[in-house]
Amino acid sequence: xxxxxxxxxxxxxGLLRAAAGDADLQPVAxxxxxxxxxxxxxxxLTSVYFEFTQERQLKLFAxxxxxxxxxLIEPPDQIRWETTAPYQSILLGNRKSVAQFERTDGEWHKLxxxxxxxxxxxxxxxxxxxxxxxxxxxxxxxxxxxxxxxxVVTLVPKDDKVLSLLASLEIRMPPDFSATxxxxxxxxxxxxxxxxxxxxxxxVKILPGAFDQTKPVEVAAIKAAVGDGK
Numbered sequence: 001x002x003x004x005x006x007x008x009x010x011x012x013x014g015l016l017r018a019a020a021g022d023a024d025l026q027p028v029a030x031x032x033x034x035x036x037x038x039x040x041x042x043x044x045l046t047s048v049y050f051e052f053t054q055e056r057q058l059k060l061f062a063x064x065x066x067x068x069x070x071x072l073i074e075p076p077d078q079i080r081w082e083t084t085a086p087y088q089s090i091l092l093g094n095r096k097s098v099a100q101f102e103r104t105d106g107e108w109h110k111l112x113x114x115x116x117x118x119x120x121x122x123x124x125x126x127x128x129x130x131x132x133x134x135x136x137x138x139x140x141x142x143x144x145x146x147x148x149x150x151x152v153v154t155l156v157p158k159d160d161k162v163l164s165l166l167a168s169l170e171i172r173m174p175p176d177f178s179a180t181x182x183x184x185x186x187x188x189x190x191x192x193x194x195x196x197x198x199x200x201x202x203x204v205k206i207l208p209g210a211f212d213q214t215k216p217v218e219v220a221a222i223k224a225a226v227g228d229g230k
Contacts (some may be wrong), residue, residue, distance in 0.1 A: 008157055024148035031145035031153075039134045040151075041177050047074045047206050049226045050180065051199040054083075058191050071217055078211040082219055090212050099213035108215075164188065201226050 021150045028034060050071040055064040077094040088103035100111045137143055140162075141155040153171040170184040173185040180200050185193040204226040209217035 025150075025152060026148060027145040028145040028147055031143060034145050034147070034151065035134050035143070035153075038177050042134070045075065046203045048072070049199075049204045049222075050197045053196045053198060055194045055196070056191070057194070059189070064194075070222065072206070072210060072222060074206050074211070080211055080216070082221060090216055092211055093103060094211070097213060101216065112215075147175065149175075150181070151177070172224040 002153065032196055033089070048071075051214075052069055052071060052078045054067045054069070056066075057064045066143045067083050067087075069081070072078075072080040079091075079093045084166050090101040092099045092101075098113060100113055101108045102111060103109070137155065140159060144154045144156075146152045146154075150172045151174070153170065153173075155169040157166055157168075165187070167186045167188045171187070172181055172183065174181070180197050182197065183195045185195070187193075207217050207221055207225050209215070210222055
């Protein structure tokens with residue numbers, strides 16, 4: 001269950017990032033203008049590539065559990081979330097289907113998903129968000145915004161099933177929405193996951209097969225192809 005809680009949280013958060021200091025943050029009474037501006041910028045994207053580090057802090061452990069990987073999104077609905085270390089796993093999705101692969105003994109193995117319908121719903125939400133259709137978020141989340149040296153968008157799920165897995169998402173970015181930075185996923189029991197995006201490239205070249213749910217292209221080829229992104 002914790003494995004799927006992590007995956008669902010990661011997919012929902014998709015393209016956003018958080019700054020460390022919140023001392024100067026002020027709540028925004030009417031977040032609509034800021035959300036409209038974010039929506040305008042997201043609509044112009046043709047594709048996005050990220051490299052990330054994930055730090056999962058569990059109450060039972062003093063040190064966070066760390067992993068790293070790559071995320072790739074192509075509108076209208078293609079998403080690839082790949083963990084490259086300390087293990088290798090690929091999660092692929094679109095509006096019609098989702099697929100997961102894990103690498104063992106040097107070979108990729110396709111897994112049977114335990115929660116396909118829930119994952120499909122998450123994929124749909126992410127694809128809508130990255131098309132700039134942020135109104136879909138207000139249907140499923142209570143949204144609040146605070147501004148300062150960064151913009152922080154806090155999402156609280158309205159659905160009880162999602163809320164039982166995810167208490168809130170804190171999404172952070174520069175005031176001009178020019179790049180993504182970090183996200184903090186808070187769980188009901190007090191555990192949390194922090195995802196730090198070290199590199200973002202927009203409008204990149206997408207290789208054929210990057211989202212193939214039968215035999216996805218290797219991540220090394222994807223990294224080699226994104227050099228002409230913004």
